[in-house]
Amino acid sequence: MKRLHRMGGLLALLLLPMAASAADEALPDPMQPPRIEVAAPAAKARAPRWYLSSVLVSPGRRVAIINGRAVAPGERVDGARVVAIHPERVILETRGRRIELRLPALKLKKASR
Secondary structure, three states, X not given: OHHHHHHHHHHHHHHHHHHHXXXXXXXXXXXXXXXXXOOOOOOOOOOOOOOEEEEEEEOOEEEEEEOOEEXXXXXXXXXXXXXXXXXXXXXXXXXXXXXXXXXXXXXXXXXXX
C-alpha cells in the first residue's frame, strides 16, 4: 500500500511541470465575441449607371423608365440625353458617345401540371 502511495506521489511530481506549462497558456474568455477575420474588399464590378426598367411606345407617345424616372426623347437623365426610345431598347448620349440600354430579359415560369 505504501508503495502505491509513493508511486502516486511520484506520478504527481512528474505531472506537475506539465500542469504548470498548461496554466501558462492563456485560456480564451468564453464571454468574448468570436474574432472575425475581415478580408480585403474585392474589386467591385462596375455597376451600370443607367437602368432601363420599362418602355411605353404608342402612336403619339414614347416614354422610358430609366433609374426610376419617366423620360421622353430629348430629356436628360443622370447626365445623359435620351436620343431615341424603341420597344425594347433606349439610346442615350453622354460625353459624345452613345449608349444602348436594353430591357432585362424576362424569365417566365411554366405552370406545373
